[in-house]
Amino acid sequence: MGTFDRLLELLIKGASESVSKAVCKCIPHLAKFFPDKAKNLVKDHLTKVLTSKEEKVVKASTYALVGLLKALGMSTIAELDILTQFKNECFESKKIDPIRKQAGLFFYDTLSFSMGKSFEVYLTQIFPHILGCISDTKEPVRQAALAALKTIMATFSNFAIKQALPQFIKELQNDNWRSKFSTVEALGNMAYCAPKQISNFLPQIVKSLREILNDTHEKVHEAAIEAIKKIGSVIKCPEIGDMLEAIVNALANTNTHLNYALKLLLETSFVHAIDAPSLSLLVPLLDAGLTMHDN
Numbered sequence: 564m565g566t567f568d569r570l571l572e573l574l575i576k577g578a579s580e581s582v583s584k585a586v587c588k589c590i591p592h593l594a595k596f597f598p599d600k601a602k603n604l605v606k607d608h609l610t611k612v613l614t615s616k617e618e619k620v621v622k623a624s625t626y627a628l629v630g631l632l633k634a635l636g637m638s639t640i641a642e643l644d645i646l647t648q649f650k651n652e653c654f655e656s657k658k659i660d661p662i663r664k665q666a667g668l669f670f671y672d673t674l675s676f677s678m679g680k681s682f683e684v685y686l687t688q689i690f691p692h693i694l695g696c697i698s699d700t701k702e703p704v705r706q707a708a709l710a711a712l713k714t715i716m717a718t719f720s721n722f723a724i725k726q727a728l729p730q731f732i733k734e735l736q737n738d739n740w741r742s743k744f745s746t747v748e749a750l751g752n753m754a755y756c757a758p759k760q761i762s763n764f765l766p767q768i769v770k771s772l773r774e775i776l777n778d779t780h781e782k783v784h785e786a787a788i789e790a791i792k793k794i795g796s797v798i799k800c801p802e803i804g805d806m807l808e809a810i811v812n813a814l815a816n817t818n819t820h821l822n823y824a825l826k827l828l829l830e831t832s833f834v835h836a837i838d839a840p841s842l843s844l845l846v847p848l849l850d851a852g853l854t855m856h857d858n
Contacts, residue, residue: 567593571604574623583626587677590630598635605631609645612666613652621666629673637681646688654692661701668696668704672711679718686715686726694734697749698742709745716753724753724761732771740780747775747783751790765794765843769814773847776815788815794840802833803841810844817851825852 570586570593578586594601608631611624632639640646653659653667671689675682693715696708715723731753734746750768753761761768775787788811795807803810806827813824825848837845 567597571627574627577619577623583622584676587626587630587673590627591634594631594634601631601634602639605635605639605643609643609648612670613648613663615666616660616662618662618665621662622669625666625669625673629670629677632674633677637678637684646685650688650692654695661699661704664696664699664701664704665707667692668707668711672707672714675711675715675718680720680723682715682718683720683723683726686723690727690730694730694742694746697734697745698737698739705741705745709749712749713752716749719753719761721763724764727753728764728767732767735771735775740778740783743775743778743780743783744786747772747786747790751786751793762839765839766846769794769843769847773814784815791815791844795844798840798844799838800833800835800841802831802835803837803845806831807844810848813848813851814844821848821851824848 567590570589574583574586594604605628608624608628612621612628615621615624632645649667649670653663653670656663671693674685693708693711696704697712699705699708719727731746731750734742737743737746750772753768769791772787772790775783776791778784778787791811791814792807795804795811798804798807806824809820809824809827812820828845828848
């Protein structure tokens with residue numbers, strides 16, 4: 564048995580996640596020497612991912628499938644219409660077992676891990692599925708959706724953010740509180756995980772979060788506060804950092820805390836540059852002050 568077969572066998576036997584990821588990275592370097600065999604294995608593992616009811620089998624076959632697809636090239640994904648198969652079998656079938664949703668989400672997660680920024684060409688197709696599963700009634704499905712989102716966000720580029728942000732903001736209009744809650748968390752994590760890439764979009768994000776701060780559901784309200792705090796945690800301006808708590812309180816409850824935050828702001832002597840995260844919090848604060856003054 565050659566090295567290629569041994570690596571695949573290692574996955575099937577249930578290697579740890581760290582080992583499975585390492586094998587997934589190694590497979591493309593070996594599979595290119597066995598193109599015909601790799602194509603047959605793609606079909607075998609694709610079938611297992613789309614039909615197996617065992618999470619262990621699904622994960623092992625997903626790592627193998629993604630490694631093989633990386634070896635054969637992105638054209639194979641289009642040639643076999645793989646994303647359509649996942650859409651139909653894992654997300655749009657009339658009767659979907661939770662394990663199927665998990666399989667689809669794990670595939671997105673692993674494919675993003677393997678392909679990095681190249682995966683972004685598929686974002687418009689897969690984001691609706693991930694965001695839809697964030698509010699799923701089953702906890703394992705919700706966790707799989709958040710895990711996939713976290714992996715994808717780790718390599719976000721400006722292009723990816725432009726594709727994703729409108730969908731996130733649209734999801735905030737969802738009446739389902741779980742969807743709002745998870746989307747708010749995702750927005751906060753996005754700002755925290757990719758502060759440089761997302762800096763130009765922070766004003767839009769904070770504006771959307773501020774609207775959610777008045778949500779009647781306590782968990783959504785608390786998630787919005789935490790998301791704004793995460794944005795605040797990447798602030799490089801120490802003067803704004805020192806008054807972060809007051810700013811967050813003012814954005815959450817302008818009637819009670821706005822005057823105090825504005826007073827702190829007026830009394831502060833700035834000796835450091837005000838960065839994008841700082842501005843994203845200060846602009847709505849000043850807007851609220853002007854609105855209150857006009858009234």
